[in-house]
Structure formats: C-alpha cells, structure tokens
Amino acid sequence: MVNPDAVLQLELDTRQHQSRYRQRKLLQSPQGVEVLVDGKRCLGFSSNDYLGLANHPALIAAFQQATNRYGVGSGASHLVSGHGAEHEALEEELAEFTGRPRALLFSTGYMANVGVIRALMSHGDLVVQDKLNHASLLDGGFLCRAQFERYTHGDITAAQVLLAGTSAQRKLLATDGVFSMDGDLADLPALADIADQNNAWLLVDDAHGFGVLGASGRGICEHFAMDLNRLPILVGTLGKSFGTFGAFVAGSETLIESLIQFARTYIYTTALPPAVAAATRAALTLIDSESWRREKLQLLIAHFQQGAAERGIPVMASPTPIQPVLIGDDESVIKIGEYLLKAGFWTGAIRPPTVPEGSARLRITLTAEHDEKQLDALLDTLAMALKNIGIDSL
Ligand SMILES: *Cc1c(COP(=O)(O)O)cnc(C)c1O
Numbered sequence: 439m440v441n442p443d444a445v446l447q448l449e450l451d452t453r454q455h456q457s458r459y460r461q462r463k464l465l466q467s468p469q470g471v472e473v474l475v476d477g478k479r480c481l482g483f484s485s486n487d488y489l490g491l492a493n494h495p496a497l498i499a500a501f502q503q504a505t506n507r508y509g510v511g512s513g514a515s516h517l518v519s520g521h522g523a524e525h526e527a528l529e530e531e532l533a534e535f536t537g538r539p540r541a542l543l544f545s546t547g548y549m550a551n552v553g554v555i556r557a558l559m560s561h562g563d564l565v566v567q568d569k570l571n572h573a574s575l576l577d578g579g580f581l582c583r584a585q586f587e588r589y590t591h592g593d594i595t596a597a598q599v600l601l602a603g604t605s606a607q608r609k610l611l612a613t614d615g616v617f618s619m620d621g622d623l624a625d626l627p628a629l630a631d632i633a634d635q636n637n638a639w640l641l642v643d644d645a646h647g648f649g650v651l652g653a654s655g656r657g658i659c660e661h662f663a664m665d666l667n668r669l670p671i672l673v674g675t676l677g678k679s680f681g682t683f684g685a686f687v688a689g690s691e692t693l694i695e696s697l698i699q700f701a702r703t704y705i706y707t708t709a710l711p712p713a714v715a716a717a718t719r720a721a722l723t724l725i726d727s728e729s730w731r732r733e734k735l736q737l738l739i740a741h742f743q744q745g746a747a748e749r750g751i752p753v754m755a756s757p758t759p760i761q762p763v764l765i766g767d768d769e770s771v772i773k774i775g776e777y778l779l780k781a782g783f784w785t786g787a788i789r790p791p792t793v794p795e796g797s798a799r800l801r802i803t804l805t806a807e808h809d810e811k812q813l814d815a816l817l818d819t820l821a822m823a824l825k826n827i828g829i830d831s832l
Contacts, residue, residue: 457768461535463475470487470490470493471603475779475784480779480783481783481784481808481816482784483783484785486757487681487725487807488650488678490731490807491679494759496723497721499720500713501714508712511711512652512708513708515706515708516698516709516788517698517705519710522712523712524719528543532686536666537659538639541686542697543685543715544685544701544704545685545707545708545709547674547675547677549703549704550575550673550675551572551582551684552703553643553702553704554576554673554701555579555581555612557636557669557696557697557701559608560584562584563607563611564584564585564601565582566588566601566612567579567588567589567613568597568637569591570614570617571612574643575641578612579616584608594628594629599612601632601633602636608636609636609638610639610641611639612643613640614631614646616647616648616651618645619672619788621757621761622756622759622811623651626642626658626662626664627662630664630669634668640671640674641672641673642671644680645674645678646758646769647686648680649679650679650732653729653732655722655732659688670689670690671687672688673686673687678716679725680722681690682721683710684710720804727763733758734806737807739758739761741806743761749821751824754799760802761805762802763799763802764797768790771789772787774820783816786803
C-alpha cells in the first residue's frame with residue numbers, strides 16, 4: 439500500500455517552521471461587528487461583509503420565503519434543469535445594476551474567473567495580468583492554455599510592452615478593480631487606454647468594488663466615470679458587499695451567450711440554491727436604497743487612516759474598506775494577530791504565498807456597521823501590540 443502521508447507530512451512540517459501554517463478559527467455567531475470566535479466575544483475586523491448585509495433581516499426574510507417556495511437545492515446545472523425564476527430575475531437586475539445588456543450567474547467568483555478566461559482564450563492567444571491579481575484570475579491564466587504573462591503591480595508601461603510585443607490573435611488584459619490584499623485601485627482609465635491601443639479585451643474583476651465604490655455602489659466603473667464600452671468584461675462576486683454567495687459576469691449579449699456555450703465552470707456545475715439568488719435580490723435593493731452605508735464607510739475609512747497616522751501605525755494608503763497594516767515578517771504578524779485577538783479584536787494575519795515574500799500584513803477590514811469608538815479601540819491596541827513586538831513606529 440502506498441500512502442501519501444509521509445511525503446505530505448514533510449511539507450506540513452516545513453510550512454509550520456516557516457510560520458505559514460494555516461489554522462481555521464471557529465465562528466460561532468453570525469458574521470458582524472460583534473462576533474463569537476473560538477468561544478471568545480470580540481469585534482470582527484476580518485470579513486468582507488463591507489455593508490453589513492450578511493446577517494440583515496431583509497436578506498434573511500427573502501432567503502426564508504424563497505426556501506419555503508422553492509425548497510433548498512436547485513437540483514441541477516443551469517443548462518439541465520436548475521435555472522429558476524429567482525436566478526433569471528437576479529440576472530436581469532444585475533444587468534440593470536451594471537448598466538449592461540446581460541449578466542450571468544456563476545456559483546463562485548473563483549469559478550467565474552477561471553471559466554471566463556478559459557472560455558475566451560486558448561492556444562496562440564495572450565493573457566496579461568497584474569501580479570497581484572486574485573488567485574482565481576491567475577489560475578484562469580494558467581489553465582486557459584494561452585501564453586500567460588504578468589506585470590509588476592500597477593506597472594502600466596510593463597503591461598503595454600507585453601501587449602505590444604506579440605503576434606497573438608486574441609489578447610486579454612485582466613485586472614482586479616480593488617486589489618484584495620492591498621485595498622488599492624487599478625488605474626482603470628490607463629489600462630483601458632492600453633487595451634484600446636493594443637487591440638486587447640479588458641476584463642475587470644470588481645469583487646471588492648461593487649456596493650462600496652461610486653455614489654450608487656456601481657463599483658470601480660462608476661468611481662472613474664468610465665464609458666462602459668471601454669470595459670467589455672465585468673466580473674463581480676456576491677460574497678462580499680452583497681452579503682450572500684456566488685458571482686456574476688456582466689457584458690454584451692454576445693459575451694454572455696458565448697459563456698453559456700463555452701464556460702466549463704458555468705456548464706458543469708449545479709446552479710446556486712434559488713434562495714441565495716432571492717437574498718441577493720434583497721441585497722441589491724438595499725445597496726440602491728441605503729446609500730448611508732457607503733457614506734458611513736467612507737467616514738470610517740478616513741477616520742481609520744488618520745487615526746493610524748497619528749499613532750504611527752504603518753497602514754497602507756487605501757481608499758477602500760480593506761486597510762492593511764504592513765508588518766513584513768511572518769512570525770511577527772502571527773504574534774500581533776494573536777495579541778489583538780486576546781484583547782478582543784479579530785483581524786486577518788495574511789502571509790505568503792497569499793502576499794509576496796516579506797510583505798506579511800494584518801488585513802483589517804471595515805464595515806458600515808462599525809463605529810469610530812471601535813476603530814479607536816483597535817488602533818490603540820494595535821499601537822501597543824506593535825510596541826510590544828518591537829516594530830518601530832513610523
Ligand atoms: C473573493 C474574490 C474572488 C473569489 O470570489 P468567491 O465568490 O469567493 O469565489 C475573486 N476575485 C477577487 C478579486 C476576490 O476578492
């Protein structure tokens with residue numbers, strides 16, 4: 439009998455020695471500001487539920503009603519018999535929300551990115567991406583069989599050189615809208631320019647922009663007031679600001695029909711439970727009607743940035759609810775995360791390979807449900823933790 443355990447254990451040991459071992463904490467409450475983690479009450483600063491909708495009564499009610507009406511499982515993929523009235527209605531509403539002719543639901547953002555890139559690109563084509571793109575975009579690049587090139591984060595000139603120096607038939611330029619571990623924005627107008635100049639298709643994954651960016655929450659396109667024609671392929675996820683689960687691609691009639699025919703992660707997987715679609719429709723209504731959530735978030739972001747600067751905390755310059763504090767060393771970030779958790783603050787300790795070597799960080803996320811006092815308390819404790827660990831303040 440050949441057993442893989444001996445070989446695997448060596449890898450696990452290495453990861454442990456590198457301070458990179460991942461361990462899951464147990465969330466014993468709904469997602470929210472006040473959470474119960476491993477039996478301890480604390481303030482949550484690590485979810486992507488930026489608008490505080492994951493446990494909203496309107497979403498819960500919509501979910502329950504749809505479950506009473508349609509049951510739990512969708513029972514099949516969209517193309518077989520799983521495409522229901524709630525999915526169809528949500529797709530129409532997402533198309534309208536994004537200002538596109540059509541939208542198509544995917545089961546997850548990961549699957550949307552892999553599926554879209556693989557459906558559109560193949561042998562002889564070129565895919566160009568920012569090095570800090572989400573793993574799902576990068577994996578799409580690796581899996582699609584096209585030539586795959588990555589440029590240094592934000593280096594538009596490098597992207598331009600890659601796009602210009604090829605004889606490939608089809609070219610795809612793909613980027614995160616908001617970078618998930620840094621919180622900064624892609625320079626979308628500049629990327630759209632070089633896509634235009636080089637006859638490349640532009641794909642933007644706005645997982646962290648929808649609901650948050652732009653006065654009406656339409657994401658990075660609204661933020662930059664972009665002409666939608668300059669941005670033909672738009673990916674969004676529903677597990678972040680929308681507070682539910684799943685993802686979508688928005689674009690032209692022809693793009694969406696192509697994905698229905700050719701995107702393997704769309705075709706060969708079970709449709710979302712209809713109740714998830716129903717709850718997402720309730721979230722869309724709130725994103726539209728309750729702009730105070732976005733406005734409050736902007737105030738909290740400004741308060742956090744200023745409070746961090748006053749205390750000499752090395753927060754990265756991020757205009758989004760993702761507020762990373764750069765620590766550098768893997769072991770230190772774990773220690774600081776544990777110190778904070780003991781003091782009642784749950785933050786994310788992010789290490790390589792999720793982020794580049796030497797750039798381990800605390801990933802602090804804000805939501806519209808936080809208040810300034812809670813942010814101050816976190817910042818005071820974090821300043822203390824940094825002092826204890828011996829990390830020099832700015
Ligand atoms: C979270 C995220 C995804 C993956 O979405 P899931 O629905 O969680 O699979 C894709 N892209 C980006 C930029 C993300 O942050």
